[in-house]
Amino acid sequence: MFIATLLTNPETPVLDRATVESLRNAWGGGDAIWLDPGVAAEFPLEAVQENLWEAWADLQTLRIDLAVQPAANRKKRLLIADMDSTMIRQECIDELADEAGVGTYVAGITARAMNGELDFEAALRERVHLLRDLPESTIAHVIRDRITLMPGGPALLATMRANGAYAALVSGGFTAFTASIAQTLGFDEHRANTLLIEGGKLTGHVAEPILGKQAKLDALLQITARLGVTPEDAIAVGDGANDLAMLTRAGAGVALHAKPLVAAQCNLRVNHGDLTALLYMQGYRREDFA
Numbered sequence: 001m002f003i004a005t006l007l008t009n010p011e012t013p014v015l016d017r018a019t020v021e022s023l024r025n026a027w028g029g030g031d032a033i034w035l036d037p038g039v040a041a042e043f044p045l046e047a048v049q050e051n052l053w054e055a056w057a058d059l060q061t062l063r064i065d066l067a068v069q070p071a072a073n074r075k076k077r078l079l080i081a082d083m084d085s086t087m088i089r090q091e092c093i094d095e096l097a098d099e100a101g102v103g104t105y106v107a108g109i110t111a112r113a114m115n116g117e118l119d120f121e122a123a124l125r126e127r128v129h130l131l132r133d134l135p136e137s138t139i140a141h142v143i144r145d146r147i148t149l150m151p152g153g154p155a156l157l158a159t160m161r162a163n164g165a166y167a168a169l170v171s172g173g174f175t176a177f178t179a180s181i182a183q184t185l186g187f188d189e190h191r192a193n194t195l196l197i198e199g200g201k202l203t204g205h206v207a208e209p210i211l212g213k214q215a216k217l218d219a220l221l222q223i224t225a226r227l228g229v230t231p232e233d234a235i236a237v238g239d240g241a242n243d244l245a246m247l248t249r250a251g252a253g254v255a256l257h258a259k260p261l262v263a264a265q266c267n268l269r270v271n272h273g274d275l276t277a278l279l280y281m282q283g284y285r286r287e288d289f290a
Contacts, residue, residue: 001071002045004029007273007280008064011151013038015064023055023066036286040277044071056269063272067281069252075282076252077229079160080220082238083171083178083192085114086256087153087185087275092177093127095146099138102130115259116241120172120212125205128195132204136197139176147177149185150256152275157185158290159279166227170219172212172242191219217245235278238262254278 020041030044056066084091097106113123169182169190182190194207236250239258247253255266270277
């Protein structure tokens with residue numbers, strides 16, 4: 001048995017009954033359940049339909065996301081999340097680079113690295129080198145004035161943790177940022193790269209080894225083993241090429257507003273909804289949110 005979930009941006013709810021019933025009837029699904037009127041609904045299916053991605057593309061034009069996944073084991077025991085452009089709206093290194101006067105150049109490298117066009121580790125070293133001599137105090141300033149949470153994040157963390165799930169923030173960014181975001185949102189642990197600092201200034205180097213694509217997968221495997229669960233009990237979310245190994249190994253890997261190369265390799269794609277989409281995909285109703 002499978003579950004088809006239709007959802008959209010809670011800030012601009014455009015999901016109507018006619019759209020849900022049209023797809024349900026076309027696919028011979030069971031009775032539709034509204035998880036949040038105008039925002040999210042689901043119905044059971046006997047099998048994945050051959051025209052799944054054709055239907056997905058049609059719904060995208062209506063600003064509606066569609067996810068189909070096995071009905072069993074939908075409520076996950078672990079949330080493992082990327083940070084930049086996932087739990088927060090920004091790329092931290094781009095914000096630091098802007099303060100250093102090289103924002104446009106660094107943002108271009110970041111975009112290419114996240115779309116898998118550049119080696120992640122080499123691209124990170126190059127970008128960090130351009131931050132040399134930036135005052136350490138700039139980090140706190142950026143966190144305070146330039147970093148904003150992705151909508152739905154607080155509800156996602158609070159609801160999953162209230163239902164017994166463990167939450168890990170695993171980023172190719174920097175511990176100075178993950179420590180703050182993890183505390184703000186209530187993650188149980190965080191992992192990231194460490195910017196090296198001497199005399200109150202960034203040295204232009206990052207501690208080795210760099211936390212990249214393999215390290216994110218390792219984190220998923222290590223944390224699930226420690227918790228006594230399996231990767232199938234995890235829901236992972238990210239947007240960049242360095243998230244792919246983690247996304248494709250987790251029981252539910254969600255490409256959130258992801259780069260094209262990343263979205264193309266993930267079966268669960270959220271282009272219009274916010275982070276509460278991960279709750280709806282697990283079958284939580286709006287009234288279940290913590």
